[in-house]
Amino acid sequence: MAADHDDDVPRRPSGAHQESGEAPAAGGGRHGGHGRPRGPRERWRAFRTSPFLPAVVILLIVAAGAGLFAGSYTYNMANPTPRRIPAAVVGDATAPSAAAFTDGLERALATSLVLHAYPSRAAARHAVEEQRVFAVVDFRTAGGRTAVRLDVASAAGQSVAQVLASAAPKAARAVRVPLELGDLKPLQRGDPRGLALFYITLAAVILGFVGAIQLSVNARRLLPFERVLAIAANSLLGGFTIAAVVDWWLGALRLPFVQSWLILALTMFTSAMVFTMFNTLFGRWALLPTWGLMVLLGNPSSGGAVSWPLLPSALGRIGQWLPPGASVNAQHTAVYFKDAQHVFPYLVLLLWAVPSTAVFWIWRHRHPGGRELGGRTPPAHAADSGAAA
Structure with a gap:
């Protein structure tokens, strides 16, 4: 039945499109639009509607994001530098040896210590608990000589505690002051770097x-x-x-x-x-x-x-x-x-x-x-x- 049906369909004679006045197919005999080189505007219009534009945008965004990601983390974390470190002070910080130690510690840290005086170690420890200070500097004077005890708080800031513990011995040796180091808030054993x-x-x-x-x-x-x-x-x-x-x-x-x-x-x-x-x-x-x-x-x-x-x-x-x-x-x-x-x-x-x-x-x-x-x-x-x- 399909064959009979096909026989009933009138067939179009060859070249009928020319006799009826229809335009020839694009590219047949005459130069179509593709024969002329496209200008910059046409190329840009074609690019905007192609799938390549969003791909290029994503590539540029990812490249910029990669640089910003690396730069942000490197700038902040690769070489942390002390700016201002709040610390509690117990004892006479104005004594010559105490002042010399504080000055030496600031030079070793290349920063300034923001010192807050407290009447006792208990008050200073409470300030550490409140996370108002990152260390306690206790100046003890006996027999005309000053000794220093520096207690850091690793849990409050391991990186701060590390730079303080590293710089304090150098400052103490420079001014010939006995130094004792301690840690009021050590980190847990399973997390020694506090990360x-x-x-x-x-x-x-x-x-x-x-x-x-x-x-x-x-x-x-x-x-x-x-x-x-x-x-x-x-x-x-x-x-x-x-x-x-x-x-x-x-x-x-x-x-x-x-x-x-x-x-x-x-x-x-x-x-x-x-x-x-x-x-x-x-x-x-x-x-x-x-x-x-x-x-x-x-x-x-x-x-x-x-x-x-x-x-x-x-x-x-x-x-x-x-x-x-x-x-x-x-x-x-x-x-x-x-x-x-x-x-x-x-x-x-x-x-x-x-x-x-x-x-x-x-x-x-x-x-x-x-x-x-x-x-x-x-x-x-x-x-x-x-x-x-």
């Missing part, structure tokens, strides 16, 4: 916004409140896993488990909601401001790998107001200074988490995801934006 808290905070920050990215790509149809609940659940589970691995499995740190877990969970939630806010505002480019804020700026200035007195002064102050720095601060206090808890780092995390959530909720219609309650999918452009993010 474990920085690493768990880094994991919480990065996995927080990576989890939000994955939800945007693979669970884009979540309603706004479902997205917030999913981020909260991911944060609680992720924070628990980080704390359990570091404490129970590796034994690197003895954590106040519930408190450290909740700090990690709040850190992950904050990081995720910051990305979600940027995804609402900037769509597919949301990773750029998130990475810049959390990784390029926040982590190097957090005080976890290099203590704030050794960071450039502006970064040291800024870092305390960013989520990574607040998380490191909260963990340090929870693990090593539990008798002197501070509310400030928790407020900083909340000051990022709450407004980010509010921005997402207010402009949730702009977020590249969601669905209507009737089960219909969102418009195609919203889904495409979510996949690109």
